[in-house]
Amino acid sequence: MNRDLYIDFAKGLATISIIFIHTAFWSGQLYIPAEVRVFSLVFDVALFYALSGITSGSNIEKTLYRLLKLQITYMIFVTFLFFLDYFFKVFGLSFFSLEWLQSFYSTFGSKYSAINISAEPQWQNLGNWYLHQYTNADTFPVVMGSFWYLRVYFILTVFGLLILRFFPKHINWFIGICVTLTLLFNIFPEIYPSGQVGYVAFYLCIFLIANKMRGKKIPTKIIPVLYGVVAAALIWMFWYYGNEIFYKINRNKFPPKIPYIIWSLFSLVTLFVFYNRLKITKENFITYIGKNAIFFYFAQGISSSLIYFLVAPLKDNMPWWLLMVLIYAFNILIAYAISAGLKKVDDLGWKILEFLRRKTAAKI
Numbered sequence: 230m231n232r233d234l235y236i237d238f239a240k241g242l243a244t245i246s247i248i249f250i251h252t253a254f255w256s257g258q259l260y261i262p263a264e265v266r267v268f269s270l271v272f273d274v275a276l277f278y279a280l281s282g283i284t285s286g287s288n289i290e291k292t293l294y295r296l297l298k299l300q301i302t303y304m305i306f307v308t309f310l311f312f313l314d315y316f317f318k319v320f321g322l323s324f325f326s327l328e329w330l331q332s333f334y335s336t337f338g339s340k341y342s343a344i345n346i347s348a349e350p351q352w353q354n355l356g357n358w359y360l361h362q363y364t365n366a367d368t369f370p371v372v373m374g375s376f377w378y379l380r381v382y383f384i385l386t387v388f389g390l391l392i393l394r395f396f397p398k399h400i401n402w403f404i405g406i407c408v409t410l411t412l413l414f415n416i417f418p419e420i421y422p423s424g425q426v427g428y429v430a431f432y433l434c435i436f437l438i439a440n441k442m443r444g445k446k447i448p449t450k451i452i453p454v455l456y457g458v459v460a461a462a463l464i465w466m467f468w469y470y471g472n473e474i475f476y477k478i479n480r481n482k483f484p485p486k487i488p489y490i491i492w493s494l495f496s497l498v499t500l501f502v503f504y505n506r507l508k509i510t511k512e513n514f515i516t517y518i519g520k521n522a523i524f525f526y527f528a529q530g531i532s533s534s535l536i537y538f539l540v541a542p543l544k545d546n547m548p549w550w551l552l553m554v555l556i557y558a559f560n561i562l563i564a565y566a567i568s569a570g571l572k573k574v575d576d577l578g579w580k581i582l583e584f585l586r587r588k589t590a591a592k593i
Contacts, residue, residue: 234509234510234511234512236280237519238513242515243274245518248533248561249269250269250273251533252269252553253269254269255371256536256540264476267475267476270479271495272496273493274378275432275435275497276496277522278385278432278435279438279439279501281386281439282389282436283442285440286393292386299383301579303379310358310366311355314369315350315351318330318346319348321333322346323348334368336537341365354366361380368534369530369535371530371533373530375533377428380425381432385429385432389436407430407434407437408434411431411434414427414430428484439501442501445505446504446505456495458494459498466492478492531564532564533564535563536559536563540556
């Protein structure tokens with residue numbers, strides 16, 4: 230079976246969009262207007278859950294193996310990140326001073342400034358990362374700030390697998406349950422649960438709808454209707470919440486509430502409209518990113534942290550739009566280089582694990 234390059238292409242575009250979001254909402258807070266930051270959310274993380282739904286099946290062994298492999302790759306990455314962060318602190322304390330490190334970290338703003346800088350490794354942080362409790366990585370704050378997606382992905386994939394495997398004839402019922410829960414949480418915000426429930430209710434709905442779309446094509450005559458519904462929803466949102474809701478889209482993303490859900494409809498409809506309609510016949514830079522999306526996702530957290538140190542001295546010396554274009558392009562290039570390095574780190578990590586497996590499995 231030939232690989233569907235459209236899926237890789239869509240993943241690549243979604244990944245590039247995430248890089249733009251983190252360019253705009255992290256270091257971009259120092260110079261990019263709020264309007265532009267909000268527009269960066271048009272193509273957001275919901276696309277990844279939809280693409281996951283399209284590519285997921287009911288094979289338990291295959292799906293659990295994929296999740297286990299992802300967890301191990303994730304653990305290799307955060308182990309590498311932990312020592313990178315630790316050795317940088319040791320370097321700073323050994324060759325400079327505590328004041329220098331504090332000044333360095335102050336570039337990220339007071340919210341992410343390191344408070345307890347020590348030459349002693351904070352092993353509890355590594356343990357927390359393994360268990361998907363994303364305590365801050367001082368040297369690379371964007372990494373853990375963007376990892377909420379991964380925890381929801383693991384939970385959502387397990388629930389989605391259970392539904393696809395054991396309730397294949399009742400998927401519509403589960404979509405209805407997810408829609409009902411999402412509406413209830415938003416109509417009665419006092420009952421909106423903390424934790425992951427709100428995230429999973431909405432994104433599992435997207436996952437299951439996308440799975441129902443697998444192999445199908447939206448009829449051409451339906452496309453104007455879908456975009457008309459999206460336009461009507463946006464008009465209602467601004468009428469009901471007022472124009473100020475535009476500046477609060479990101480606040481309504483964590484967890485997803487009605488304004489953010491409406492805001493994400495355009496990207497989801499566009500994804501499904503072009504699915505099985507846009508044919509990608511040759512591999513290219515975008516499909517390469519899509520094939521290696523997880524490494525780019527890891528890499529962009531590091532690169533989006535590093536670009537702070539370009540933004541700080543340049544933000545007052547050129548127009549914001551020119552700086553944004555340059556920083557965004559540079560962020561993609563850095564993420565590309567880092568992702569290549571992370572793939573090598575991942576390969577090394579797997580080789581070490583295989584070596585340990587052979588040694589521990591050997592007869593004494």
